[in-house]
Amino acid sequence: MGDTRPVYTDERAWSSYPSLAFAINERFARQNGWDFRYEQYEIAQMPWGPLDAYSTKSKQHRAPTWIKLMAVDHAFEMGYNTVVWIDTDCIFYNHEADWSDVLNFLLTKNFVGWVDKPFNDHSLCAGFFAVRNRPEVRNLLQDLWVNPSKFHWKQFHEQAELNNFFQRSGPEWLELIDEPMFSLESKTQRLLHIASFDSLLRVPMFTEWLTARSLGPPSEEAVLASVFQTLKVDDYDYKWSGIQPGSLDRARRVVRSLRSFGRRTAKNIYRWIRPLR
Numbered sequence: 001m002g003d004t005r006p007v008y009t010d011e012r013a014w015s016s017y018p019s020l021a022f023a024i025n026e027r028f029a030r031q032n033g034w035d036f037r038y039e040q041y042e043i044a045q046m047p048w049g050p051l052d053a054y055s056t057k058s059k060q061h062r063a064p065t066w067i068k069l070m071a072v073d074h075a076f077e078m079g080y081n082t083v084v085w086i087d088t089d090c091i092f093y094n095h096e097a098d099w100s101d102v103l104n105f106l107l108t109k110n111f112v113g114w115v116d117k118p119f120n121d122h123s124l125c126a127g128f129f130a131v132r133n134r135p136e137v138r139n140l141l142q143d144l145w146v147n148p149s150k151f152h153w154k155q156f157h158e159q160a161e162l163n164n165f166f167q168r169s170g171p172e173w174l175e176l177i178d179e180p181m182f183s184l185e186s187k188t189q190r191l192l193h194i195a196s197f198d199s200l201l202r203v204p205m206f207t208e209w210l211t212a213r214s215l216g217p218p219s220e221e222a223v224l225a226s227v228f229q230t231l232k233v234d235d236y237d238y239k240w241s242g243i244q245p246g247s248l249d250r251a252r253r254v255v256r257s258l259r260s261f262g263r264r265t266a267k268n269i270y271r272w273i274r275p276l277r
């Protein structure tokens with residue numbers, strides 16, 4: 001997993017879906033004997049707020065979901081042969097499910113994932129996938145980051161570029177599993193992913209999962225063991241692009257962050273004056 005947001009162990013967790021998803025997914029991984037990592041990405045901070053991720057080679061900003069490419073590559077770099085990515089808005093739903101078929105596919109395929117139904121019948125949903133450590137895969141992750149993309153900020157970001165790649169590549173690249181993920185259709189389904197148009201359901205659905213099992217927020221030990229603040233997005237960009245950002249790049253990033261600060265402030269002022277009318 002990975003996110004810029006922290007994982008809470010106290011009552012703040014009940015309003016933080018990444019914290020609730022952490023509690024569920026960390027537990028699943030531990031019970032299955034899988035190592036678990038939550039990369040809490042580090043991005044440069046200005047006094048008025050964070051900068052957005054930036055691909056120096058393509059001279060483009062990158063929406064936050066793109067950073068998963070770095071998180072997956074980082075796990076490969078650590079020596080893992082298999083990496084399973086899961087978004088902070090996605091949970092392992094049935095913890096008794098068998099995953100051997102997914103892991104077996106990785107003997108012959110580079111990626112295994114869930115089909116993006118009901119949105120796309122033939123594409124991967126990048127909210128969850130298992131991937132194997134091969135040079136071709138690591139090159140792909142890097143290429144997607146450093147090359148210009150028209151999905152650099154518009155949806156669905158890295159998912160669109162991954163699927164474009166799969167479409168022009170051989171069958172060894174992707175195995176798509178046709179099981180539900182965006183709706184709860186059975187108590188035995190393996191994944192539950194709450195899409196952005198349903199984002200208000202994330203906290204209640206994950207809360208319900210936990211409370212039905214008499215569970216709560218993540219433990220201190222789990223957070224200490226599994227939350228890592230070592231993935232520095234700008235350092236990774238340099239590692240992949242080999243280019244240090246110039247003053248123009250820095251200026252573009254600052255201007256963009258000031259614009260989002262302005263929008264945030266305007267929204268807050270509007271919220272504040274509206275009750276006066």
Ligand SMILES: [Mn+2]
Pocket residue numbers: 087088089090127193194
């Ligand atoms: Mn997602």
